[in-house]
Amino acid sequence: MPHIDRCTVMRCELPTPSPLDFGSFAEGKLRAEVMLRLHEEHLVYVRGFPLSSAHLFGFLSHFGRPLQNYVSTVIPAEGAPEDYINRVCFENEKAEFGFQAEGPLAPHTARSWRMPPPALFSMLMVDKGDQRPDYSGASRLLRFRDSLSWLKETQGSAYPDVISQLSDIRVALPAKKVPEPPPLAPIVFSLGSPDLCDLGIRFRTDIKDVLEPQLLALPQASQCMGALSRLVYAVNNCGACYEFQMEPGDLLIVDNRRFAHGRANAERLLPDGSVNPREIWSMTID
Numbered sequence: 001m002p003h004i005d006r007c008t009v010m011r012c013e014l015p016t017p018s019p020l021d022f023g024s025f026a027e028g029k030l031r032a033e034v035m036l037r038l039h040e041e042h043l044v045y046v047r048g049f050p051l052s053s054a055h056l057f058g059f060l061s062h063f064g065r066p067l068q069n070y071v072s073t074v075i076p077a078e079g080a081p082e083d084y085i086n087r088v089c090f091e092n093e094k095a096e097f098g099f100q101a102e103g104p105l106a107p108h109t110a111r112s113w114r115m116p117p118p119a120l121f122s123m124l125m126v127d128k129g130d131q132r133p134d135y136s137g138a139s140r141l142l143r144f145r146d147s148l149s150w151l152k153e154t155q156g157s158a159y160p161d162v163i164s165q166l167s168d169i170r171v172a173l174p175a176k177k178v179p180e181p182p183p184l185a186p187i188v189f190s191l192g193s194p195d196l197c198d199l200g201i202r203f204r205t206d207i208k209d210v211l212e213p214q215l216l217a218l219p220q221a222s223q224c225m226g227a228l229s230r231l232v233y234a235v236n237n238c239g240a241c242y243e244f245q246m247e248p249g250d251l252l253i254v255d256n257r258r259f260a261h262g263r264a265n266a267e268r269l270l271p272d273g274s275v276n277p278r279e280i281w282s283m284t285i286d
């Protein structure tokens with residue numbers, strides 16, 4: 001794995017060994033390699049994946065149970081591949097869900113209200129759209145282990161306490177639009193790894209605002225608020241966030257408990273007034 005230089009804010013490379021090329025594998029072989037890399041690296045990158053919803057749905061179904069897309073959780077799904085794929089694009093002027101809105105997306109995990117959160121998050125680049133610098137919508141990935149290692153170094157002997165505060169609390173991270181009751185669950189949770197920094201995190205961009213009223217109601221409010229602030233600072237400022245441009249046909253699959261995803265700025269309208277054709281298909285697998 002590449003060394004992570006904490007002095008830089010972004011690393012313009014992928015935190016993974018060389019990508020797999022869809023065309024050079026028989027399908028069964030590709031599936032086995034993806035499975036192996038998910039097990040060992042918790043992340044896999046495939047190039048040249050067909051831009052077909054049926055292919056995407058079929059392929060990802062081998063690694064778990066696809067969850068219905070956000071729109072289908074509101075309007076009942078029919079079971080077609082499209083009902084499981086979030087079309088991330090700027091087609092509609094009114095963004096109904098956060099990922100449809102223009103602008104940058106800070107690191108977050110998919111369906112953070114669930115416990116345990118879904119195992120995998122995946123994105124297939126369909127059209128990278130506007131590629132002017134500062135508008136490219138480049139993808140961002142953050143490995144929680146890196147943020148927690150940074151936190152451990154900076155907090156020293158206080159680190160175990162910060163982690164136990166966030167593992168012991170039981171809080172709800174309600175979904176904004178999806179009608180699923182949120183369980184009361186911890187923010188940080190064990191993944192069965194002996195590494196003190198290899199922990200799962202439920203993370204959303206507005207986690208501090210959502211949790212503040214719940215934490216203030218607890219007897220240990222100030223310790224919990226302090227621990228949450230330290231975690232949020234570490235995730236957003238540890239300098240271990242990778243940024244990379246996905247090309248059409250690039251498929252990223254990550255462990256949604258170990259990685260947060262986000263993106264650099266992308267805007268809805270191009271300078272000529274037409275709609276930015278950027279389009280990504282994302283899926284969440286349990």
Ligand SMILES: O=C(O)CCC(=O)C(=O)O
Nearest residue numbers: 086088099262263280282
């Ligand atoms: O637009 C992107 O690059 C990311 C979209 C996203 O966060 C999602 O589909 O969950």
Ligand SMILES: [Fe+2]
Nearest residue numbers: 099108110261
């Ligand atoms: Fe997302």
